[in-house]
Amino acid sequence: MGPLLLLAVLFVSVFILVPIFLLGVALVSLVEAPSQLLYLIRNPQVRKNHALEHATINLLQADYGLRLSGMSYPDRFVVFGVADPYAVMAAAQRAKQLLGQGRTDLVVHPRCGTTAVLTAFFFAVLFILLSWILGLFSWINILLAVTLAWAVGSTVSPWVQKHVTTDARVGDLDILGADYAYYWAFPAGVVVYTKESNVRWAIR
DSSP states (O other): OOHHHHHHHHHHIIIIIHHHHHHHHHHHHHHHHHHHHHHHHHOHHHHHHHHHHHHHHHHHHHHHOOOOEEEEOSSEEEEESOOOHHHHHHHHHHHHHHHHTTOGGGGOOTTOHHHHHHHHHHHHHHHHHHHHHHTSOOHHHHHHHHHHHHHHHHHHHHHHIIIIIOOOOOTTOOOOEEEEEOOTTSOSEEEEEOSGGGOOSOBO
């Protein structure tokens, strides 16, 4: 392949194909982001587990200086990055108590997936608007959209976490047990059960 042909291929890839690909990603995000938020809104049990997950992670990070992540389900939540069920169980119980005392600040976490979902949604909207206004798909549109979307997503995320994707009213949420979590794509973790039917062997 000659140098001119190589330059032509690189130009097409970088300045045409990449923006078109990102436009496709943006269109998908316009559908997926609202549907993910709607799932949480329609599942109050997940929102409560999400609140307890965040509060538990915040306490563990404050106590041990760990960098943790988590996932929430209708019957449990998982904390990744720690392999001590006893520590996670104790943190979850303390988190529930603090939430009951009004510590709703604990339901907000800076690395929550809510931020990524919102950023993807705002990127989609901004990228499509900028492309339509300027009349072309370009790296300028991409950089502007990414910068603005991250700024807006990071700013809005704490409010959305506190009022939409979590529910700090966890007084009726039973913490039934904790066990080691085995997810092949994630680091070591601990699962905390909140429904009796799904508890296997677990510390209590």
